[in-house]
Amino acid sequence: MKLCTLGVNHETAPVDIRETVSFSAESASLAIEELKSLSLISECIILSTCNRTEIYCILREKELEEKVHNWLHEFFKLEPNALTPYLYVHNDLDAVKHIMRVASGLNSLVLGEPQIFGQIKDAYNAAHKSSSIHQILENLFQHIFKTVKQVRTDTAIGNSPISVAFSAVSLSKQFFGDLSKQTALLLGAGETIELVARHLKESNIGNLIIANRTFERGHKLAEQVGGYAIQLDEIDKHLHEADIVIGSTGSPTAILKQPTVKSALKKRKNSPMFMIDIAVPRDIEPSIGELNNVYLYTVDDLQEIIETSKQSRQSAALEAEEIIDLQAQAFITQMEATQQIKPVIQAYRQQSMQIKEAALDYALHQLDQGVNSEEIIKRLANQLTNRLIHTPTKQLNLAGIHGDTAMIEAAETLLICEDDDSKTSHS
Numbered sequence: 570m571k572l573c574t575l576g577v578n579h580e581t582a583p584v585d586i587r588e589t590v591s592f593s594a595e596s597a598s599l600a601i602e603e604l605k606s607l608s609l610i611s612e613c614i615i616l617s618t619c620n621r622t623e624i625y626c627i628l629r630e631k632e633l634e635e636k637v638h639n640w641l642h643e644f645f646k647l648e649p650n651a652l653t654p655y656l657y658v659h660n661d662l663d664a665v666k667h668i669m670r671v672a673s674g675l676n677s678l679v680l681g682e683p684q685i686f687g688q689i690k691d692a693y694n695a696a697h698k699s700s701s702i703h704q705i706l707e708n709l710f711q712h713i714f715k716t717v718k719q720v721r722t723d724t725a726i727g728n729s730p731i732s733v734a735f736s737a738v739s740l741s742k743q744f745f746g747d748l749s750k751q752t753a754l755l756l757g758a759g760e761t762i763e764l765v766a767r768h769l770k771e772s773n774i775g776n777l778i779i780a781n782r783t784f785e786r787g788h789k790l791a792e793q794v795g796g797y798a799i800q801l802d803e804i805d806k807h808l809h810e811a812d813i814v815i816g817s818t819g820s821p822t823a824i825l826k827q828p829t830v831k832s833a834l835k836k837r838k839n840s841p842m843f844m845i846d847i848a849v850p851r852d853i854e855p856s857i858g859e860l861n862n863v864y865l866y867t868v869d870d871l872q873e874i875i876e877t878s879k880q881s882r883q884s885a886a887l888e889a890e891e892i893i894d895l896q897a898q899a900f901i902t903q904m905e906a907t908q909q910i911k912p913v914i915q916a917y918r919q920q921s922m923q924i925k926e927a928a929l930d931y932a933l934h935q936l937d938q939g940v941n942s943e944e945i946i947k948r949l950a951n952q953l954t955n956r957l958i959h960t961p962t963k964q965l966n967l968a969g970i971h972g973d974t975a976m977i978e979a980a981e982t983l984l985i986c987e988d989d990d991s992k993t994s995h996s
Contacts, residue, residue: 571631572705572904574664575638575656576616576623579678582655584867588850590645590652592617593821594695600644601699609633609640612706614696616671618688619733619761619817619849619868620678625668627705634658665709665897672713673720673889678868679733679875680882681726684760686717709900716896723892725885734764736871737845738772741813744843744864752776754811756801756825756852757818758787765815766794778811780804782818805829809836814844816852824852827860834862847871924956 577587592600597615604610604626612627624641628634638656642649659667667676672689674681693710696702702710721727745751753774755762758781769777777796780803781787787798799807801824808814808829818824825844834842839862846853847868858865932949936942961984968976 571628571634572626572661572664572709573628573634573637574623574625574659574667575634575641576621577652577655577657578621578623578676579869580676581657582652584849584851584869585855586652586655587620587622589647590622590641591821591850592622593819597692597695598699601696601701603644604637604640605701607636607640609637610701612703613701614692614706614710616689616692618685619847621671621676623671625664625706627703634660662897662901665900666893668709669713669716669893669897670890672717673893674726675886675889675893678872679736680886681728682732683721683727684732687760689713705904708904712896712900716893719896720889720892724888726882726889728882728885732764733847733868733871733875734761735768736874737765737815737847738768739874740845740866740871741769741815741843742772745812747773748775748813749773750775751812752778752810753813753815754778754780754804754807756780756804756814756816757848758783758790758798759817759819761817761847762815763790765817766790766796770794774813776810778807780807782820805832808833812840812843814842814853815847816845817847818852820848820852821850823850823854825857826854827856830857830860830863834860845871921957925953928952928956 577590579587592615597617600615601613604613608629610626610633611629614625616623616625624637626637628637638653638658639649641647641656642652668689670676672686674683674685677685693702696706741751741753742748748769751774753769753776755766755778758779762779766777766779777791777794779787779791779794779796779798780801781790781798782801784798784800787800790796791798801818804824808825809832811833814825816824830842841862841864844853844857844863844865845867846865849868851867853865855865857863928949931952932945935945935948961980965977965980967973968980
């Protein structure tokens with residue numbers, strides 16, 4: 570078996586590529602079932618955010634990595650090797666380091682941002698529901714969660730991170746200056762849009778409209794930020810009011826189409842509209858950016874703003890990398906030791922069961938022969954004890970002869986009980 574990470578992110582692929590391999594919660598569950606049915610993986614977690622799609626899996630055989638690569642193309646109905654220039658693959662220790670870096674926010678568009686950790690936990694919980702997490706990934710992700718906590722506690726990586734939401738509002742302020750006379754229309758009501766709404770409120774936005782598929786959720790957020798809510802299918806009635814449009818829904822297809830925006834521009838008498846699409850797949854049709862008086866930006870365009878915030882957290886990132894290197898190596902060492910000891914434990918249990926069965930068969934035969942039951946029980950206990958301690962005793966004697974103190978110390982830990990659990994009391 571091999572631990573493998575395969576994916577694309579904001580560093581390797583532009584948004585139009587990332588959205589072609591974006592998983593919804595439903596399609597991720599379906600994908601995991603396909604991977605299991607094809608016997609390619611024994612364990613799997615799929616993470617899909619606006620900045621990355623990654624598959625964390627335990628391959629049943631080391632040679633199956635290429636088949637998972639091919640499956641990804643087939644699942645999204647892509648031409649063979651269409652993703653190859655953008656895909657990265659990490660194995661074993663490198664895979665563990667990569668996932669730890671992602672979870673700690675070191676591989677994010679915004680260095681140190683905390684949202685990714687919640688998204689990883691969501692992916693982990695979803696995989697549990699699909700029964701695609703077993704011993705190795707369970708142990709790995711528990712180790713990752715502890716490592717992220719250590720990184721957050723022991724370094725300043727999370728101090729005042731500039732989020733994508735904050736960067737989107739900053740870009741809006743650069744465009745309009747004072748926002749007190751502007752109206753913003755927000756598509757969605759998830760965590761990112763909630764952050765956008767709060768930053769806009771702090772920037773004294775004039776009016777705020779929340780458009781969401783579920784009206785109740787949109788209304789709840791609108792109440793908190795002093796705006797009002799509409800449903801997504803009401804956008805065409807309100808779009809002309811918006812000076813700023815920021816989208817971050819989970820829709821698999823674009824919410825805003827070019828004809829709708831054209832109509833809104835006419836009502837606005839071609840007053841400029843500033844749009845930021847931070848969703849993957851995109852909420853705003855790319856062709857809308859070709860319209861006069863529309864200024865459309867994607868999540869990738871926020872890079873320059875975010876880049877300026879990185880410098881203050883670089884030293885903290887170096888400290889975090891050191892923690893991750895140590896913790897990743899610790900996990901791999903533990904995993905390798907566990908894999909190495911498994912066949913030993915299985916062989917030892919099988920041998921012990923064979924000894925038990927042989928002794929039990931003999932005792933039952935003696936009962937059939939009419940031998941005294943008390944004598945049989947005593948003989949059975951003696952036989953089992955002698956057979957089970959024979960090999961360890963023989964090896965310990967040899968260790969004493971050869972002065973193998975390491976073997977003797979290990980045997981003391983393995984064989985000698987320090988409490989009274991081995992004693993049976995009768996009341």
